[in-house]
Amino acid sequence: MPIGRQASRIWPSGGAHLWSPGASSEAHTHDRGHLVYAARGVLSVHSERGTSVVPATRVAWIPAGFGHHHRAHGHTDMRIVFLTASLARLVPAHPAVFAASGLAREVLLALTGTREYDRAATARLHRVLVEELREAPEQPLQLPExxxxxxxxxxxxxxxxxxxxxxxxxxxxxxxxxxxxxxxxxxxxxxxxxxxxxxxxxxxxxxxxxxxxxxxxxxxxxxxxxxxxxxxxxxxxxxxxxxxxxxxxxxxx
Known part of the structure; x- marks a missing residue:
């Protein structure tokens, strides 16, 4: 179980977690690739490829099957968005960090906020998010091990x-x-x-x-x-x- 997690909201396509400073998760994998964003605070995402640091200006991508764990630095509002296999094929097959444009941040917050969207609207927002990331160059925030x-x-x-x-x-x-x-x-x-x-x-x-x-x-x-x-x-x-x-x-x- 995660150490220091204060509150969580989880649904099939994502989640939102509040973390205390120094909180961490156990090593784990997911059968779907997912995006990790810190709406507040800073996250470090540790995988076999190295350590990614994710401040509010960046988005981390973890493909399906990659072992990883998270650690919060400062009070951190962590957002997660899972991608379908068809959308995941449009982004790298390895863990990566992207610059988060203003539009990408707003879409991430919308998808992980309290407002409920129907399936069609959610799919449109996912496509917009992936297109924004495809336009963003990978960032040098992954420290290789x-x-x-x-x-x-x-x-x-x-x-x-x-x-x-x-x-x-x-x-x-x-x-x-x-x-x-x-x-x-x-x-x-x-x-x-x-x-x-x-x-x-x-x-x-x-x-x-x-x-x-x-x-x-x-x-x-x-x-x-x-x-x-x-x-x-x-x-x-x-x-x-x-x-x-x-x-x-x-x-x-």
């Missing part, structure tokens, strides 16, 4: 302390690999450089800290930026909005 033991050793250091600034060469000495080998592994296995991966990790951590109510300056330092301006630039480049604006979107009503 390293598989190579040497990469895992490096990742553990940064999971424990995202602000760690140890050079890759030194991290390599600790994990038994050269900086060149680690750089190649990051590119080949994770599809990004070490510094890109570390920035993604830091922004993930920043999303969590912002959801917990910490201010921009404290979050910047906790995530490894020497000054808030550098943090704001990196955060905005990935999330598409400033940390301050993001806090307004995710703050409980």
């Amino acid at each position: 390293p598989r190579d033991d040497r990469l895992r050793a490096v990742a553990r250091v940064l999971y424990e302390n995202p602000a760690d600034t140890t050079p890759l060469a030194e991290l390599g000495r600790r994990s038994g690999a050269s900086a060149r080998t680690l750089s190649r592994l990051f590119r080949d296995e994770l599809g990004m450089t070490f510094y890109e991966w570390r920035t993604q990790l830091r922004v993930h951590h920043a999303l969590v800290l912002l959801a917990e109510g910490h201010d921009t300056t404290r979050v910047a330092h906790a995530c490894g930026w020497a000054n808030p301006s550098g943090f704001i630039t990196a955060f905005t480049a990935i999330i598409g909005t400033t940390p301050g604006r993001h806090r307004q979107l995710t703050r409980p009503v």
Whole structure:
């Protein structure tokens, strides 16, 4: 059973769940693909492909059969919309994160709100939602999980302390690999450089800290930026909005 869930409304095509800060679900699968949206707060969605962080400006997609679990950061209003097999074929066959347009957000909220729609209207809203997501590029908010033991050793250091600034060469000495080998592994296995991966990790951590109510300056330092301006630039480049604006979107009503 989920730990820390406060209230739920569930129906065949979706659901709405209120979560306390730090609440989580057990690992599970669904026989239908579904979209996950945080109307308030921030969710992290963990699957075999890695960790997706889902603030109010993003929508996560979990295909049918993918094992996953959720965790809430801050008071979180989680919405779920299941897709039919015919609509699921129009979106990726792997877990993904999409930018949520204004229309997509309104449709998600409508489909998971208290108003009841007939079957035809619900089907139309589902089609609109999928078309909006097809127009939205996948977002770099899924942090891939390293598989190579040497990469895992490096990742553990940064999971424990995202602000760690140890050079890759030194991290390599600790994990038994050269900086060149680690750089190649990051590119080949994770599809990004070490510094890109570390920035993604830091922004993930920043999303969590912002959801917990910490201010921009404290979050910047906790995530490894020497000054808030550098943090704001990196955060905005990935999330598409400033940390301050993001806090307004995710703050409980």
